[in-house]
Amino acid sequence: MVSAAEGSSILPLTLRGVGYSVAGRVLLDAVDLEIGPEGRTLILGANGAGKSLLLRLCHGLLQPGAGSIRWSDGPTRAGDPRHAMVFQRPILLRRSARANILHALAMIGLPAAERRQRAEETLARFGLGALAERPARVLSGGEQQRLAMARAWSLKPQVLFLDEPTSALDPAGTRAVEEMIAAFAEGGTKIVMTTHDLAQARRLADEVVFLHQGRLAERTGAAEFFDMPASAPARSFLKGELPW
Amino acid sequence: MSESNPFVAAWLLIASGDPTLAGIVALSLRVTLSALAISLVIGLPCGAFLAMSRFPGRGLLVIGCNALMGLPPVVAGLAIYLLLSRSGPLGPLGLLFTPSAMVMAQTVLILPIVLSLSRQVVEDLWEEYEEQLRSLGCSGARAIPTLLWDGRFSLITAILAGFGRASAEVGAVLIVGGNIAGHTRTITTAIALETAKGELALALGLGIILLGLTLILNGGAYLMGQYARRSAGQPW
Amino acid sequence: MVRKVAAVSLFLAVVALGASAQAQSEAGPITVASTTSTEQSGLFGAILPRFRARTGIEVKVIAQGTGQALETGRRGDSDVVFVHDPASEERFVAEGFGVRRHEVMYNDFVLIGPKADPAGVRGMTDVAAALARIAARGARFASRGDESGTHKAELRLWQAAGVDVRQTGGAWYRETGSGMGPTLNVASAGDAYTLADRGTWLSFRNRGELEILLAGDRRLLNQYGVILVHPARHPHVRARQGQAFIDWLVSPEGQKAIADFRIGGEQLFFPNAKESAS
Numbered sequence: 007m008v009s010a011a012e013g014s015s016i017l018p019l020t021l022r023g024v025g026y027s028v029a030g031r032v033l034l035d036a037v038d039l040e041i042g043p044e045g046r047t048l049i050l051g052a053n054g055a056g057k058s059l060l061l062r063l064c065h066g067l068l069q070p071g072a073g074s075i076r077w078s079d080g081p082t083r084a085g086d087p088r089h090a091m092v093f094q095r096p097i098l099l100r101r102s103a104r105a106n107i108l109h110a111l112a113m114i115g116l117p118a119a120e121r122r123q124r125a126e127e128t129l130a131r132f133g134l135g136a137l138a139e140r141p142a143r144v145l146s147g148g149e150q151q152r153l154a155m156a157r158a159w160s161l162k163p164q165v166l167f168l169d170e171p172t173s174a175l176d177p178a179g180t181r182a183v184e185e186m187i188a189a190f191a192e193g194g195t196k197i198v199m200t201t202h203d204l205a206q207a208r209r210l211a212d213e214v215v216f217l218h219q220g221r222l223a224e225r226t227g228a229a230e231f232f233d234m235p236a237s238a239p240a241r242s243f244l245k246g247e248l249p250w
Numbered sequence: 251m252s253e254s255n256p257f258v259a260a261w262l263l264i265a266s267g268d269p270t271l272a273g274i275v276a277l278s279l280r281v282t283l284s285a286l287a288i289s290l291v292i293g294l295p296c297g298a299f300l301a302m303s304r305f306p307g308r309g310l311l312v313i314g315c316n317a318l319m320g321l322p323p324v325v326a327g328l329a330i331y332l333l334l335s336r337s338g339p340l341g342p343l344g345l346l347f348t349p350s351a352m353v354m355a356q357t358v359l360i361l362p363i364v365l366s367l368s369r370q371v372v373e374d375l376w377e378e379y380e381e382q383l384r385s386l387g388c389s390g391a392r393a394i395p396t397l398l399w400d401g402r403f404s405l406i407t408a409i410l411a412g413f414g415r416a417s418a419e420v421g422a423v424l425i426v427g428g429n430i431a432g433h434t435r436t437i438t439t440a441i442a443l444e445t446a447k448g449e450l451a452l453a454l455g456l457g458i459i460l461l462g463l464t465l466i467l468n469g470g471a472y473l474m475g476q477y478a479r480r481s482a483g484q485p486w
Numbered sequence: 487m488v489r490k491v492a493a494v495s496l497f498l499a500v501v502a503l504g505a506s507a508q509a510q511s512e513a514g515p516i517t518v519a520s521t522t523s524t525e526q527s528g529l530f531g532a533i534l535p536r537f538r539a540r541t542g543i544e545v546k547v548i549a550q551g552t553g554q555a556l557e558t559g560r561r562g563d564s565d566v567v568f569v570h571d572p573a574s575e576e577r578f579v580a581e582g583f584g585v586r587r588h589e590v591m592y593n594d595f596v597l598i599g600p601k602a603d604p605a606g607v608r609g610m611t612d613v614a615a616a617l618a619r620i621a622a623r624g625a626r627f628a629s630r631g632d633e634s635g636t637h638k639a640e641l642r643l644w645q646a647a648g649v650d651v652r653q654t655g656g657a658w659y660r661e662t663g664s665g666m667g668p669t670l671n672v673a674s675a676g677d678a679y680t681l682a683d684r685g686t687w688l689s690f691r692n693r694g695e696l697e698i699l700l701a702g703d704r705r706l707l708n709q710y711g712v713i714l715v716h717p718a719r720h721p722h723v724r725a726r727q728g729q730a731f732i733d734w735l736v737s738p739e740g741q742k743a744i745a746d747f748r749i750g751g752e753q754l755f756f757p758n759a760k761e762s763a764s
Binding site for chain 2 (some may be wrong): 062065093099100109161
């Protein structure tokens, strides 16, 4: 269903010496990283480590001050429908749930008839059919985030960036979003996600990218990371967070 | 008509079904709505563009538009008069003392209002939407329709403000229209004329009719907005 | 959706513009720049239908002060001027803006003032002496101050009275800078004297305490003239239709139409065209 198989893969995503600073303050420094098609990549780190910033740079919403970020076929840019992003706070348009999805589909240039069909398909796929006519902005927080996820899903991206998608949600909402993440992954969409919920990270991660003070501290398989992290910052991060 | 009570005068005017009055009201609406339509077609996208773009001199442009909201109608009228006069640059068009000239003058008056208010509305929306819209590939000119549509409830205010300024205005339409009976006489220029004739009750009666029209239009816009807002679940 | 709305608005705007541009075609009406006194008194409303019935030509009247009306003609924005200041009219023709001046009719100016008559001019027959007394008493006087025919006539009368209103004019002499009607409104509100044309006065409804205090002085004659804007100066002028209007005004039929116009049984304008051609 999801289009990872359609066309050639844009992965891997390659970051070379990526740096970003604002007003002289270095927020990211010399990040070298290659994100391949396999598994779910979780970006972890303390607040201010640069997790969200890294996602925005990868998605092309921001331009790096130094270095390069490239897909297999060229530099990244926002608006490329092959990679989508869902934000911590869902940003929905002031129109119905269905119209939000239709708008996104219009933006990727889908013909009108196909738009309607895919929107219905998407709403049905995630049990949002009953909400289709409701104004998006009066949905509950959980419903709004599910709609934002569904909107991203309707675009059939090869890669989905998720910036702390459940941090504002209750446990039920969190579970629903995690189920949707699983659906993306099953469809072949590569998941790149930040979270500060370690339990969630354990549930979802196949590999972990750990940032510390704007630098890449380590990048390890999930099992290994949670059992015996290689870097000192990751060890203290896990220790500090574990009582939770 | 020498009725001394303006409310009675207004009622008598309406009740008489006077075709002259109907013509005056129709012309007023036609001129003002045309000017409004032109201002919206130009002002909304330009306002949105101004809201989303950053370029040198943008601040000056914003200040200029805001200042033009206070442009005295007489000045706008005089400028259009000199432009359209047979001795002016657009003289050969022969548009002076026609409804078209009045539409132009009112457009000059309300375009800055539509432009400035829509810029404000879109700027706020763009701040909220920018990341999401750029992520969806909806940026630059492609974002303008999205932003205008999502700002529709606030933009109604801009539209009503524009309508109000145009329909209440007399200085500009008097100069460029000439207040010609049956051709360019609007409600406001008729009020000026009746005042000059000392027919104060009749003048006020016409004023009451104008106010009534404005009330109906505003009421309609309000109800429409309420309905649309409810169905769009707008909190504001 | 927004695109649809925009498209519809644009369409409507084009239709509106187109419809009004249509009225501009060659067979269209002629434009006459005239004075507030003729338009506001209702004269045109009474005589134009007769002219139209005779010739099929529609006349659009723009009511301005004489000064502004002549300026409108100078700029080529009207086909005919119909005003009341012979000196300015002669200059208009001499400068080549007008073809020829035709006298059409006259009425008279009247000195209006509050019934209480603080300057005591009631019963006087010499308008210059009356004005001199108003100035001497410092009684309030409302002047048009708008370069109109009435304003110019008023200034000539002050000159005859030996009063220089620019010098001696203090708080008592006020220029309204507006038409006859607004000036009468000011006079009515402030119990001031003013000079008005009889036509506007007769049709004026907000008189309050005002009434005619002096009339009949020969110097109060108010002569109207009509001039075709020169087609050599402004080629777009509808000379044929404009001349037809002038010919009709000075014809017996036009003259009779003017004489027939009355308010409350009172005749406002007195035809006195020299040529009774046609």
